[in-house]
Amino acid sequence: MIAANIHQFYEQGLTWIGVTGYAIMRLASCSQWWRVYRQVPNHQKVAGRSIIGLLTLQAMWIMWLFLPSSLQTYALFIFIIAELIMPLWARSEQFNNWNPVHIAERYGLLTIIVLGEGVVGVSNSIQFFMVNANSASSEIILLASSLVSLVFALWWLYFIIPFGNILQKERERRDLFIFGYGHFFIFCIISRPWQYAEFGDRSRR
Amino acid sequence: MLNLVTEAAANQSASSTTEAMVSQPYAMGMLMGMLTVFLFTLTVLREVMCVKSSHNVLAFFIAIVISIVSYSAVASGLPIAYGIWLSVFAPISMIWFFGQDNKHWLSQSTKA
Numbered sequence: 001m002i003a004a005n006i007h008q009f010y011e012q013g014l015t016w017i018g019v020t021g022y023a024i025m026r027l028a029s030c031s032q033w034w035r036v037y038r039q040v041p042n043h044q045k046v047a048g049r050s051i052i053g054l055l056t057l058q059a060m061w062i063m064w065l066f067l068p069s070s071l072q073t074y075a076l077f078i079f080i081i082a083e084l085i086m087p088l089w090a091r092s093e094q095f096n097n098w099n100p101v102h103i104a105e106r107y108g109l110l111t112i113i114v115l116g117e118g119v120v121g122v123s124n125s126i127q128f129f130m131v132n133a134n135s136a137s138s139e140i141i142l143l144a145s146s147l148v149s150l151v152f153a154l155w156w157l158y159f160i161i162p163f164g165n166i167l168q169k170e171r172e173r174r175d176l177f178i179f180g181y182g183h184f185f186i187f188c189i190i191s192r193p194w195q196y197a198e199f200g201d202r203s204r205r
Numbered sequence: 206m207l208n209l210v211t212e213a214a215a216n217q218s219a220s221s222t223t224e225a226m227v228s229q230p231y232a233m234g235m236l237m238g239m240l241t242v243f244l245f246t247l248t249v250l251r252e253v254m255c256v257k258s259s260h261n262v263l264a265f266f267i268a269i270v271i272s273i274v275s276y277s278a279v280a281s282g283l284p285i286a287y288g289i290w291l292s293v294f295a296p297i298s299m300i301w302f303f304g305q306d307n308k309h310w311l312s313q314s315t316k317a
Contacts, residue, residue, distance in 0.1 A: 125210070139284075139286065142286040142287075142290075143210070143285070143286040143289075145290075146286045146287075146289035146290045146293070147210065147289060149289075149290065149293045150240075150289055150292065150293050150296075153293050153296040153297055153300070154240075154243065154296055156296070156300055157244075157247065157296040157299055157300050157303070158247065160300050160303050160304055160307065161247065161250075161251055161303060162307065162310075163254075165310075166254050166255045167254070170254070170255060170256060170257075174253075175254055178250065178253055178254060179250065179254060182246065182249070182250045185242075185246045186243065186246050186247065186250075189239055189242050189243045189246065190239075190243055
């Protein structure tokens with residue numbers, strides 16, 4: 001729902017679509033945490049706190065839709081900080097109830113998706129040169145191969161670091177948050193180049 | 206960013222009467238900036254999460270030097286495609302260092 005309406009979100013400011021999409025996601029997430037609460041006795045504290053945190057945060061975002069415009073901006077930043085703090089609170093007393101190799105794999109898969117956007121961006125660049133035939137074929141091939149090589153080098157560099165083994169053998173309380181929130185910057189950085197390529201290509205059509 | 210690189214490279218082969226909207230040094234500078242921040246974030250993650258990691262600072266320093274050399278080459282007139290090819294050595298140098306560390310860890314865990 002969020003993905004299908006992302007353009008309306010940016011172009012028309014239709015924030016209720018995003019909030020509704022998140023509400024649907026979080027209800028589903030709460031149902032899974034409820035299963036953990038019922039079926040895994042050792043993880044009840046984390047599960048309970050996660051359910052409370054998710055429902056509270058989502059209620060806050062729904063209330064945010066009805067706030068006056070003058071307050072929405074300030075509330076936005078406060079709620080974002082609350083979003084970042086909630087997992088810290090949920091896992092403050094039990095930080096090792098997660099499979100390190102599985103978590104590392106999940107983040108790796110999302111990194112692959114973001115890097116895959118780079119491949120799409122390079123394809124669009126090649127298409128641009130094919131349509132606007134001012135460049136020699138050798139120049140197109142040289143530029144395209146350089147961009148693809150850079151994407152693949154970043155891909156290789158990310159996966160040569162054995163995050164799964166590191167998290168498994170040197171698990172510390174801070175790792176979940178450093179690894180998780182640190183990847184926010186990784187995804188932001190490697191998605192930005194390809195994002196410009198996509199929007200630039202669409203504006204040209 | 207890819208759009209900037211594409212436009213910069215296209216302007217190079219456009220007719221002389223066309224004004225270049227995006228210069229190649231600008232596009233290369235933006236690309237190298239993004240690359241540097243990515244390499245820095247990855248280095249920090251590795252340094253903080255793994256106490257046994259080594260060569261983090263050395264690998265990042267060499268990568269930065271390569272990035273700066275690549276940008277300087279494009280700013281001096283080298284076509285951006287060659288500059289990007291040169292900058293590929295930045296992550297590759299880090300791959301080599303991290304690969305050496307991985308072999309060392311593997312040999313230590315095998316002995317243990």
